[in-house]
Amino acid sequence: MALLDICTYPDPVLRRIAEPVDKIDWEVRKLIVDMVETMYEAPGIGLAANQVGKLLRLLVIDLQRPDCGHGLIVLVNPVIVATEGETSYEEGCLSVPDYYHKVRRHEHVTVQGFDQHAKPVEIEAGGLLAIVLQHEMDHLDGKLFIDRLGLVARDLFKRRWKKRLKEALTEPAQ
Ligand code: K1U
Ligand code: ZN
Secondary structure (H helix, E strand, O other): OOOOOOOOOOOHHHHOOOEOOOOOOHHHHHHHHHHHHHHHHOOOOEEEHHHHOOOEOEEEEOOOOHHHOOOOEEEEEEEEEEEEOOEEEEEOOOOOOOOOEEEEEOOEEEEEEEOOOOOEEEEEEOHHHHHHHHHHHHHHOOOOHHHHOOHHHHHHHHHHHHHHHHHHHHOOOO
């Protein structure tokens, strides 16, 4: 097992569209194990392969809530096949550290894909799971939650982030 580096905004890999996984071989299974480890260590409740620099359609989620009805979720080549309703939730992202904002998404989604053993999986989700599934699937399409903010909030975010990067560059090394 190995911890992977999480790429952060504005890393261009976060803007690339991930490729379908054509075979779930030992290399893909090792990547899944490492992504799960990395998600728990971060800590986070989801992680998409783009976030660790791998352009594969692969994501892991663990809400770490016994009441959600799901433990660890591994999805290879996930596709949203149905959506319903609208909701909003204050989201965070391991690739955009220390920034949270409300984002509007579908309230319920049905997602199909495959698990780490290439077994077909279908998940009908509402609540936080539906939000995190959509957030992670956005990553696979090179989209970040900040792209879903209104113009004013996005502009404010960009200005704040520029300032943060500038400060990080001018800070004396420890
Ligand atoms: O994709 C990611 O960057 C992971 C992200 C998932 C997510 C969280 C909330 C709304 C939408 C998507 C995170 O895990 S951010 C960290 C976080 O929310 C959290 C971390 C530890 C415990 C509980 C929550
Ligand atoms: Zn994210």
